[in-house]
Amino acid sequence: MMVGVIGVGIMGSNLARCLSGKGVELGLYNRTRSRAEKVAGEVGARVYDSPSRLLGDSDAVVVFVSDDYALRSIAMNVSRQKYGGEKVFLNASTVTPMASLEAKSIVEESGVVYVEAPVYGSAGEARECRLISIIACNKEEYSKALRVTSLYSAESIYVGEPPRAMAVKLALNNIGLAIPALLAESLMILESWGASIDSFLEIARKLWFGKAVERYWGRIAEEHPPRFRLAMAGKDYWYIASALKAKNLPSTLADALSTLYYTAATHGGYGGKDYPQVARFYLELARKSKH
Numbered sequence: 668m669m670v671g672v673i674g675v676g677i678m679g680s681n682l683a684r685c686l687s688g689k690g691v692e693l694g695l696y697n698r699t700r701s702r703a704e705k706v707a708g709e710v711g712a713r714v715y716d717s718p719s720r721l722l723g724d725s726d727a728v729v730v731f732v733s734d735d736y737a738l739r740s741i742a743m744n745v746s747r748q749k750y751g752g753e754k755v756f757l758n759a760s761t762v763t764p765m766a767s768l769e770a771k772s773i774v775e776e777s778g779v780v781y782v783e784a785p786v787y788g789s790a791g792e793a794r795e796c797r798l799i800s801i802i803a804c805n806k807e808e809y810s811k812a813l814r815v816t817s818l819y820s821a822e823s824i825y826v827g828e829p830p831r832a833m834a835v836k837l838a839l840n841n842i843g844l845a846i847p848a849l850l851a852e853s854l855m856i857l858e859s860w861g862a863s864i865d866s867f868l869e870i871a872r873k874l875w876f877g878k879a880v881e882r883y884w885g886r887i888a889e890e891h892p893p894r895f896r897l898a899m900a901g902k903d904y905w906y907i908a909s910a911l912k913a914k915n916l917p918s919t920l921a922d923a924l925s926t927l928y929y930t931a932a933t934h935g936g937y938g939g940k941d942y943p944q945v946a947r948f949y950l951e952l953a954r955k956s957k958h
């Protein structure tokens with residue numbers, strides 16, 4: 668089986684490392700070609716000039732791009748030609764349910780099977796082939812999807828037809844990405860009222876949410892290379908809000924959290940940092956406001 672990886676950022680590059688470690692024949696496409704060349708040199712893959720050429724030579728492509736706009740442009744490129752055989756387009760990017768359905772209809776015009784396959788887990792899990800893949804596709808196509816996702820996933824969970832996997836992924840991120848945002852506001856309270864962060868941490872560790880605080884405090888206190896960029900957290904909340912608005916439902920918390928993350932990205936220049944660093948931006952704000 669030949670697998671193509673489209674988008675070799677944090678997730679796609681680590682997926683390529685996982686697949687090459689399993690001896691899978693690999694092709695890569697990235698909008699910025701030099702990035703793909705760097706990864707290809709490391710994993711021994713061929714670099715392609717377009718998503719359609721890569722899909723033409725592959726049995727399946729796994730797409731890990733930033734957002735709705737990027738997914739649409741990949742789908743449009745793929746739809747420029749017809750393909751022989753049963754090719755599979757797995758979208759692992761986190762996008763809105765609306766964009767996923769649009770990509771599905773564009774890709775399927777070329778006779779390609781569209782599978783929603785967003786993942787839980789980050790760079791380390793991708794590199795070690797232990798992501799959790801959430802799958803939505805026509806039930807008859809599930810075995811084709813599983814042949815690919817089982818290469819890089821500890822578990823693949825079928826949740827029905829698209830866009831249900833995207834709804835599940837956004838619902839999970841809505842909870843996971845909230846913790847650093849809540850910590851950011853907690854740290855502002857402490858700092859602005861002269862209370863001790865150490866005392867807060869000491870007490871938090873004894874409480875039921877202590878593990879969550881502990882987990883993120885490590886990623887706040889020390890700066891590490893980003894596993895998930897802060898701007899992407901803003902994007903995810905924007906998409907959670909859009910998915911609710913598309914159903915005429917209130918999106919109060921998602922709107923607030925997307926503003927919280929985007930403020931740190933745009934006003935603080937934190938967009939490229941690891942997303943728990945959001946708390947550091949607000950802590951700095953509280954420090955400055957005291958002077």
Ligand SMILES: NC(=O)c1ccc[n+]([C@@H]2O[C@H](COP(=O)([O-])OP(=O)(O)OC[C@H]3O[C@@H](n4cnc5c(N)ncnc54)[C@H](OP(=O)(O)O)[C@@H]3O)[C@@H](O)[C@H]2O)c1
Binds near residue numbers: 732736787
């Ligand atoms: N990082 C995580 O922990 C994680 C976990 C689960 C899911 N995800 C999701 O996986 C996706 C990728 O995340 P990531 O962390 O790997 O992001 P990333 O490092 O920022 O990589 C983004 C990729 O998208 C490409 N891209 C951006 N705009 C594009 C466009 N208009 N057309 C074509 N390609 C475009 C970029 O190409 P260039 O190199 O040319 O900029 C790059 O290859 C996102 O949807 C994210 O939400 C991430």
